Amino acid sequence: MVIRDTPLLLTAGEFGLLPDHQPMTMENIPKAPQNYEARILPIPRPLFEETYARLAFITPPRTALPVKAFDLPDEAVALFDFCCSPESLAKLPTPVATVRLMELITWFALSGAVLGVQGNPLLQHRLRQMIEADPSRNWTLGHAARSFNMSEATLRRKLAAENTSFTETLSDTRMTRALALLQTTTLPIAHVAQEVGYDSPSQFSARFKERFGINPREIRGDLGIFERIGTEVEQIRRDAVSIWG
Template sequence: MEHQNFLIPTGALIRQGGRACFRRIVNTSPLLIRVQSGTKIVMADDKPLRLDAGAYGLLPDYQPLTMENIPKAPQQYQTVALPVPRQLFEEAYARMGSIAVPSTPLPARSSHMPDEAAVLFEYCCQPGNLARLPGAIARARLMELITWFALCGAVLGQSRSPRLEDRLRQMIETDPAFGWTLRHAARSFNMSEATLRRRLAAENTGFSEILSDTRMNRALGLVQMTALSMAQVALEVGYDSPSQFAARFKERFGVSPRHVRSGSEPVERIGAEVEHSGADVLSP
């Protein structure tokens, strides 16, 4: 097998038992998704988009999103998500030539996906399928999938200049349970602690805030995508105390991790207007 020069992505099944609205969710890779059951409502820059069961969509990287996942009884909410490196989107669009790339990265729907594209999406999402292929073929399959999404209306917006916050999130994501400190981060970025603190302040954030938020984003994924106990999830993101973890999770997302899995609490909603109107996109 030839050397792989990029990380082979694997699809993940996101399950949710309780309705919940999650604010300021940041993906570090673009996501190609298909809603299997229930409804997803995604908002960025006050522009909401509704994706019902069977719909395909594209979620951008490094764009804070508000996402509401709505189960439809008696089923759980379920979505399949495939993270794809941004560079493959850019290569695919360059080969298409005439594609119009939006200046702002926003969530987008891929309408009227043909059967061939749907089969390719399922193939790419299945664990091990892409990993068994030579690297060049795996890249080609993913770029073909990106091209189908683009032809059906879902195009990834232009990359903005990387922020220090984004680089820091990437670093913490490699091992959320590690005891990260400002000193660790400063050394990794070859700068003094004072410089790192000042540059993060210029982006209206701070090290502790980014550390906590990155860990909670990871915890949400573990709650939705694995069967790990809450104590195990807590350990995976650097919390020795499950009760402290649960309190921080609820502070961050407004619901407990157990509600996300099974549903038990009243929650804030952004999707009521969509549900009643049946419209694809909400008015701001």
């Protein structure tokens, strides 16, 4: 994968830390005809900042770039596997689940993977963060404009200056959230559609294929048919950093 012209190569069994709000080019290259599994665990940035504040030996880099975790111990790998299961974390009280994620962040920091400092986010990133908190809501330009204390015309103009629009940001945020749900859960596709604001599964499937060039059902199909998959994506789910393994 490449983020801000910085490549990060991970082979089987390796782990990396991907910064938030950074467009990336990601390429999975399995050894045909074998299947493969690549997992992403999104974690809210504030948890990283709170964890680092408690670790006096951590000085976050000034620039947020992808970084590899070296020699991650078995205990940390097991914790990553646990946290990757939404059902596992959902069974825990919120304070306990938070501590588990902070423990994982600490393991990564001890293995050399420390999240860099975040610059001032673009308006479209702030909008994305707001939508990601509740993607099923019936979002409108008016809702968003009021949240940012600006007129609809001003919001539209500011987003246009960033080469995007409210509709485009809303759709892309929902679709990347849907992609994460399809890859990390066993929820029925109709349920995934509702989670990202679509009452019609067929409409959701059409929009998903328009965005990613593949039907939702194919995401969970036989991965052995792909010898090389290249997908350009933006950061998935919440104002989140991704731990990759």
